[in-house]
Amino acid sequence: MVNENILGFDERTRFFSYIDLAVQILAFLFQFLITSRLVIYLGMPRTAILPPIILAAGFTLLGSSLGLVLFAAVGVAQRALNYGLLGPVKEMLFTVVDREAKYKSKNFIDTVVYRGSDVTASWIFKGLMTAGLSISQIAWLYLPIMAIWGAGAWHLGKAYAKLKSQVDS
Numbered sequence: 001m002v003n004e005n006i007l008g009f010d011e012r013t014r015f016f017s018y019i020d021l022a023v024q025i026l027a028f029l030f031q032f033l034i035t036s037r038l039v040i041y042l043g044m045p046r047t048a049i050l051p052p053i054i055l056a057a058g059f060t061l062l063g064s065s066l067g068l069v070l071f072a073a074v075g076v077a078q079r080a081l082n083y084g085l086l087g088p089v090k091e092m093l094f095t096v097v098d099r100e101a102k103y104k105s106k107n108f109i110d111t112v113v114y115r116g117s118d119v120t121a122s123w124i125f126k127g128l129m130t131a132g133l134s135i136s137q138i139a140w141l142y143l144p145i146m147a148i149w150g151a152g153a154w155h156l157g158k159a160y161a162k163l164k165s166q167v168d169s
Helices: 009-042 044-048 050-064 068-096 099-130 135-141 143-168
Strands: none
Touching: 009 044, 009 068, 044 050, 044 068, 044 143, 050 068, 050 135, 050 143, 068 099, 068 143, 099 135, 135 143
């Protein structure tokens, strides 16, 4: 899509640098100003489901109308939420388990689950593109995945809240 809309290596490099700049600024703002307040105000379950809800909205927009700016905006939102909200929330979930459970599960989750899901998602995307589906069609197919992610995040947030109340009392 970028190659079709932006001509020249320098212009494409500039475009991607603006995207990366936006991601870094938003991730910083989320990490230092927003995420902790969301957890306090909304609680962990509601905060944990924000990334899949926001991404589902972005995929719905992509499925409805596709353009370079919209595609870039959803990409920026996805990456900024990953670094600024999802990462800190994921790390907070480990604060209520004992040290042994934390270190046994954290490595598995960070490598197998987190990185494995990245690889799997890219393989699925490539396979669907190879099968002839458009980006808009693929966006619609990812919505059930966002629903599953949201349900899992909700249950993890509830488990965190339950364990935190036990630790605090």
